Amino acid sequence: MKIAVIIVRVLMGLMFLFASIAYFFKLIPPQELSGPMKLFNEGLTASGYFMPFLKAVELIAGILLVAGLFIPLTAIVIFPITINIFLVHVFLAPEGIPIAIFMLAGNLFIAWYHRKSYAPLFVMK
Structure with missing residues:
Protein backbone atom coordinates (compact mmCIF):
# COMPACT_ATOMS: atom_id res chain seq x y z
CA MET A 1 0.00 0.00 0.00
CA LYS A 2 2.81 2.38 0.91
CA ILE A 3 4.47 1.86 -2.48
CA ALA A 4 1.16 2.53 -4.28
CA VAL A 5 0.76 5.81 -2.39
CA ILE A 6 4.30 6.85 -3.29
CA ILE A 7 3.73 6.03 -6.97
CA VAL A 8 0.43 7.93 -7.10
CA ARG A 9 1.89 10.86 -5.14
CA VAL A 10 4.93 11.18 -7.41
CA LEU A 11 2.88 10.82 -10.62
CA MET A 12 0.44 13.50 -9.48
CA GLY A 13 3.31 15.72 -8.40
CA LEU A 14 5.00 15.35 -11.78
CA MET A 15 1.73 16.16 -13.56
CA PHE A 16 1.29 19.34 -11.52
CA LEU A 17 4.95 20.26 -12.03
CA PHE A 18 4.76 19.73 -15.78
CA ALA A 19 1.53 21.72 -16.13
CA SER A 20 2.85 24.66 -14.14
CA ILE A 21 6.34 24.75 -15.68
CA ALA A 22 4.85 24.43 -19.18
CA TYR A 23 2.55 27.37 -18.38
CA PHE A 24 5.23 29.67 -16.96
CA PHE A 25 7.86 28.90 -19.62
CA LYS A 26 5.40 28.56 -22.53
CA LEU A 27 6.77 25.11 -23.40
CA ILE A 28 3.58 24.02 -25.14
CA PRO A 29 1.65 26.22 -27.56
CA PRO A 30 -1.83 27.05 -26.27
CA GLN A 31 -4.47 24.59 -27.37
CA GLU A 32 -7.12 25.98 -29.72
CA LEU A 33 -10.35 25.91 -27.73
CA SER A 34 -13.93 26.36 -28.90
CA GLY A 35 -17.43 26.67 -27.52
CA PRO A 36 -18.07 26.65 -23.78
CA MET A 37 -14.49 25.59 -22.99
CA LYS A 38 -13.18 28.67 -24.79
CA LEU A 39 -15.55 30.91 -22.83
CA PHE A 40 -14.56 29.24 -19.56
CA ASN A 41 -10.85 29.65 -20.28
CA GLU A 42 -11.29 33.28 -21.35
CA TYR A 49 -4.18 37.04 -11.80
CA PHE A 50 -6.05 33.75 -11.56
CA MET A 51 -4.06 31.52 -13.92
CA PRO A 52 -0.63 32.60 -12.60
CA PHE A 53 -1.90 32.09 -9.03
CA LEU A 54 -3.35 28.67 -9.87
CA LYS A 55 -0.17 27.57 -11.63
CA ALA A 56 1.97 28.81 -8.72
CA VAL A 57 -0.13 26.71 -6.32
CA GLU A 58 0.22 23.74 -8.68
CA LEU A 59 4.00 24.27 -8.84
CA ILE A 60 4.36 24.33 -5.06
CA ALA A 61 2.02 21.35 -4.67
CA GLY A 62 3.93 19.42 -7.32
CA ILE A 63 7.24 20.05 -5.58
CA LEU A 64 5.79 19.00 -2.21
CA LEU A 65 4.22 15.84 -3.64
CA VAL A 66 7.39 14.74 -5.43
CA ALA A 67 9.54 15.55 -2.38
CA GLY A 68 7.10 13.84 0.00
CA LEU A 69 6.72 16.90 2.22
CA PHE A 70 3.54 18.08 3.97
CA ILE A 71 1.50 15.48 2.08
CA PRO A 72 -1.70 15.65 4.20
CA LEU A 73 -1.76 19.46 3.85
CA THR A 74 -0.94 19.31 0.14
CA ALA A 75 -3.77 16.83 -0.44
CA ILE A 76 -6.22 19.30 1.10
CA VAL A 77 -4.83 22.28 -0.84
CA ILE A 78 -5.03 20.53 -4.22
CA PHE A 79 -8.47 18.99 -3.62
CA PRO A 80 -10.43 22.00 -4.99
CA ILE A 81 -8.09 22.04 -7.99
CA THR A 82 -8.58 18.35 -8.76
CA ILE A 83 -12.37 18.63 -8.29
CA ASN A 84 -12.41 21.52 -10.77
CA ILE A 85 -10.19 19.64 -13.25
CA PHE A 86 -12.60 16.71 -13.05
CA LEU A 87 -15.77 18.81 -13.41
CA VAL A 88 -14.37 20.87 -16.29
CA HIS A 89 -13.65 17.67 -18.18
CA VAL A 90 -17.02 16.14 -17.35
CA PHE A 91 -19.00 19.18 -18.50
CA LEU A 92 -16.79 20.96 -21.04
CA ALA A 93 -14.02 18.73 -22.37
CA PRO A 94 -14.90 15.03 -22.10
CA GLU A 95 -11.80 13.94 -24.03
CA GLY A 96 -9.72 14.61 -20.90
CA ILE A 97 -11.84 12.57 -18.49
CA PRO A 98 -9.33 9.69 -18.02
CA ILE A 99 -6.61 12.01 -16.73
CA ALA A 100 -9.15 13.95 -14.66
CA ILE A 101 -10.37 10.72 -13.05
CA PHE A 102 -6.78 9.75 -12.22
CA MET A 103 -6.14 13.17 -10.65
CA LEU A 104 -9.30 13.08 -8.52
CA ALA A 105 -8.94 9.41 -7.54
CA GLY A 106 -5.26 9.95 -6.77
CA ASN A 107 -6.03 12.94 -4.58
CA LEU A 108 -8.72 11.00 -2.70
CA PHE A 109 -6.41 7.98 -2.35
CA ILE A 110 -3.61 10.10 -0.88
CA ALA A 111 -6.03 11.83 1.51
CA TRP A 112 -7.53 8.48 2.55
CA TYR A 113 -4.07 7.04 3.21
CA HIS A 114 -3.29 10.01 5.48
CA ARG A 115 -6.77 10.10 7.07
CA LYS A 116 -5.38 9.83 10.60
CA SER A 117 -3.67 13.19 10.09
CA TYR A 118 -7.10 14.79 9.65
CA ALA A 119 -8.69 13.29 12.79
CA PRO A 120 -7.81 16.27 15.04
CA LEU A 121 -9.70 18.56 12.67
CA PHE A 122 -12.95 16.81 13.54
CA VAL A 123 -12.64 16.87 17.33
CA MET A 124 -15.31 19.06 18.91
CA LYS A 125 -14.07 21.21 21.77
Whole structure:
Protein backbone atom coordinates (compact mmCIF):
# COMPACT_ATOMS: atom_id res chain seq x y z
CA MET A 1 0.00 0.00 0.00
CA LYS A 2 2.81 2.38 0.91
CA ILE A 3 4.47 1.86 -2.48
CA ALA A 4 1.16 2.53 -4.28
CA VAL A 5 0.76 5.81 -2.39
CA ILE A 6 4.30 6.85 -3.29
CA ILE A 7 3.73 6.03 -6.97
CA VAL A 8 0.43 7.93 -7.10
CA ARG A 9 1.89 10.86 -5.14
CA VAL A 10 4.93 11.18 -7.41
CA LEU A 11 2.88 10.82 -10.62
CA MET A 12 0.44 13.50 -9.48
CA GLY A 13 3.31 15.72 -8.40
CA LEU A 14 5.00 15.35 -11.78
CA MET A 15 1.73 16.16 -13.56
CA PHE A 16 1.29 19.34 -11.52
CA LEU A 17 4.95 20.26 -12.03
CA PHE A 18 4.76 19.73 -15.78
CA ALA A 19 1.53 21.72 -16.13
CA SER A 20 2.85 24.66 -14.14
CA ILE A 21 6.34 24.75 -15.68
CA ALA A 22 4.85 24.43 -19.18
CA TYR A 23 2.55 27.37 -18.38
CA PHE A 24 5.23 29.67 -16.96
CA PHE A 25 7.86 28.90 -19.62
CA LYS A 26 5.40 28.56 -22.53
CA LEU A 27 6.77 25.11 -23.40
CA ILE A 28 3.58 24.02 -25.14
CA PRO A 29 1.65 26.22 -27.56
CA PRO A 30 -1.83 27.05 -26.27
CA GLN A 31 -4.47 24.59 -27.37
CA GLU A 32 -7.12 25.98 -29.72
CA LEU A 33 -10.35 25.91 -27.73
CA SER A 34 -13.93 26.36 -28.90
CA GLY A 35 -17.43 26.67 -27.52
CA PRO A 36 -18.07 26.65 -23.78
CA MET A 37 -14.49 25.59 -22.99
CA LYS A 38 -13.18 28.67 -24.79
CA LEU A 39 -15.55 30.91 -22.83
CA PHE A 40 -14.56 29.24 -19.56
CA ASN A 41 -10.85 29.65 -20.28
CA GLU A 42 -11.29 33.28 -21.35
CA GLY A 43 -13.13 33.95 -18.10
CA LEU A 44 -10.28 32.50 -16.04
CA THR A 45 -7.61 34.47 -17.88
CA ALA A 46 -9.58 37.73 -18.02
CA SER A 47 -8.78 38.56 -14.40
CA GLY A 48 -5.07 38.59 -15.14
CA TYR A 49 -4.18 37.04 -11.80
CA PHE A 50 -6.05 33.75 -11.56
CA MET A 51 -4.06 31.52 -13.92
CA PRO A 52 -0.63 32.60 -12.60
CA PHE A 53 -1.90 32.09 -9.03
CA LEU A 54 -3.35 28.67 -9.87
CA LYS A 55 -0.17 27.57 -11.63
CA ALA A 56 1.97 28.81 -8.72
CA VAL A 57 -0.13 26.71 -6.32
CA GLU A 58 0.22 23.74 -8.68
CA LEU A 59 4.00 24.27 -8.84
CA ILE A 60 4.36 24.33 -5.06
CA ALA A 61 2.02 21.35 -4.67
CA GLY A 62 3.93 19.42 -7.32
CA ILE A 63 7.24 20.05 -5.58
CA LEU A 64 5.79 19.00 -2.21
CA LEU A 65 4.22 15.84 -3.64
CA VAL A 66 7.39 14.74 -5.43
CA ALA A 67 9.54 15.55 -2.38
CA GLY A 68 7.10 13.84 0.00
CA LEU A 69 6.72 16.90 2.22
CA PHE A 70 3.54 18.08 3.97
CA ILE A 71 1.50 15.48 2.08
CA PRO A 72 -1.70 15.65 4.20
CA LEU A 73 -1.76 19.46 3.85
CA THR A 74 -0.94 19.31 0.14
CA ALA A 75 -3.77 16.83 -0.44
CA ILE A 76 -6.22 19.30 1.10
CA VAL A 77 -4.83 22.28 -0.84
CA ILE A 78 -5.03 20.53 -4.22
CA PHE A 79 -8.47 18.99 -3.62
CA PRO A 80 -10.43 22.00 -4.99
CA ILE A 81 -8.09 22.04 -7.99
CA THR A 82 -8.58 18.35 -8.76
CA ILE A 83 -12.37 18.63 -8.29
CA ASN A 84 -12.41 21.52 -10.77
CA ILE A 85 -10.19 19.64 -13.25
CA PHE A 86 -12.60 16.71 -13.05
CA LEU A 87 -15.77 18.81 -13.41
CA VAL A 88 -14.37 20.87 -16.29
CA HIS A 89 -13.65 17.67 -18.18
CA VAL A 90 -17.02 16.14 -17.35
CA PHE A 91 -19.00 19.18 -18.50
CA LEU A 92 -16.79 20.96 -21.04
CA ALA A 93 -14.02 18.73 -22.37
CA PRO A 94 -14.90 15.03 -22.10
CA GLU A 95 -11.80 13.94 -24.03
CA GLY A 96 -9.72 14.61 -20.90
CA ILE A 97 -11.84 12.57 -18.49
CA PRO A 98 -9.33 9.69 -18.02
CA ILE A 99 -6.61 12.01 -16.73
CA ALA A 100 -9.15 13.95 -14.66
CA ILE A 101 -10.37 10.72 -13.05
CA PHE A 102 -6.78 9.75 -12.22
CA MET A 103 -6.14 13.17 -10.65
CA LEU A 104 -9.30 13.08 -8.52
CA ALA A 105 -8.94 9.41 -7.54
CA GLY A 106 -5.26 9.95 -6.77
CA ASN A 107 -6.03 12.94 -4.58
CA LEU A 108 -8.72 11.00 -2.70
CA PHE A 109 -6.41 7.98 -2.35
CA ILE A 110 -3.61 10.10 -0.88
CA ALA A 111 -6.03 11.83 1.51
CA TRP A 112 -7.53 8.48 2.55
CA TYR A 113 -4.07 7.04 3.21
CA HIS A 114 -3.29 10.01 5.48
CA ARG A 115 -6.77 10.10 7.07
CA LYS A 116 -5.38 9.83 10.60
CA SER A 117 -3.67 13.19 10.09
CA TYR A 118 -7.10 14.79 9.65
CA ALA A 119 -8.69 13.29 12.79
CA PRO A 120 -7.81 16.27 15.04
CA LEU A 121 -9.70 18.56 12.67
CA PHE A 122 -12.95 16.81 13.54
CA VAL A 123 -12.64 16.87 17.33
CA MET A 124 -15.31 19.06 18.91
CA LYS A 125 -14.07 21.21 21.77
